[in-house]
Amino acid sequence: MTHCALCQRPVDSRVLAYVDELRPPVRRLVETTVAGWQAEAGICPSCALVYAQQAADQRHTTPLNVTTDPHTTFPYYHPAEESVLAQWERLPDYESWTGQGVTIAFLDSGFFPHPDLTTAQTWTGERPDWAHLPPAQLRKQVEVAAPRLIDYVDLTGGQEALGLDHPALWDDSWLSWHGQMTTTVAAGNGL
Incomplete structure (x- = not known):
């Protein structure tokens, strides 16, 4: 010590x-x-x-990037931090705001029911290698952890596919990751 x-x-x-x-x-x-x-x-x-x-x-409450000549392309708020701050540094964490009872709709592509979007707070046993699981195995693992998803709509190909059981939700289209990233940042549980 x-x-x-x-x-x-x-x-x-x-x-x-x-x-x-x-x-x-x-x-x-x-x-x-x-x-x-x-x-x-x-x-x-x-x-x-x-x-x-x-x-x-x-840190200033107004951006300093407009006080330089030429202006920087991104806002910064501290004279010693002329860089983009991480989200956790820009946004305070309010423990009284739990998100309980809040429903969020995401309009994006590249979405799948990731373990971050389940009711599980921890993963029991060995954590699966999510990126390499076949779609059927991924679905089984996520369903065991109780997904928090309410509904799913796929509007690709000029068709409207609805429901959490629709194959498009569980296929490998999740390899297009943008929708997944935005969803887990907003509502993920950290798994």
């Missing part, structure tokens, strides 16, 4: 090694705020969270 170089709390040295996961603006903030701190010394999760929040608090 070692200690955090900033707060002196005891912490497992393996946790301190995660200092490499700090975003560069957060790391620079610690380096400029704490005299003599070197990244090699590490940082505990509590201190990392404090500095990550301080860096987030320095």
Whole structure:
């Protein structure tokens, strides 16, 4: 057991090694705020969270890309972060908003009933290699986990195919992935 170089709390040295996961603006903030701190010394999760929040608090509410000449092609909100931020950094997570009772309709292509769209919160046993399962085996695995899908409509080929039992939902058209990506980002369970 070692200690955090900033707060002196005891912490497992393996946790301190995660200092490499700090975003560069957060790391620079610690380096400029704490005299003599070197990244090699590490940082505990509590201190990392404090500095990550301080860096987030320095973000502007309006984009800075229009303040440069020439303008950048994407909006950025912190002078030390002239890059596109990940979704989890741009959007706060509100635990009181669970999504319970919400129904979302997706109009897209390349969709299939992925395990992320089931009621299961964890996968029991060995996790299947989803990308390599034949359609029939994928369907069996997903149906066991109770899909949260309400309905399916396929409008390709000038036809209207309806229902969760329609073969188009379970064939290999899921290899066209865009609809699947947008659906699991919005409503996936992390499986």
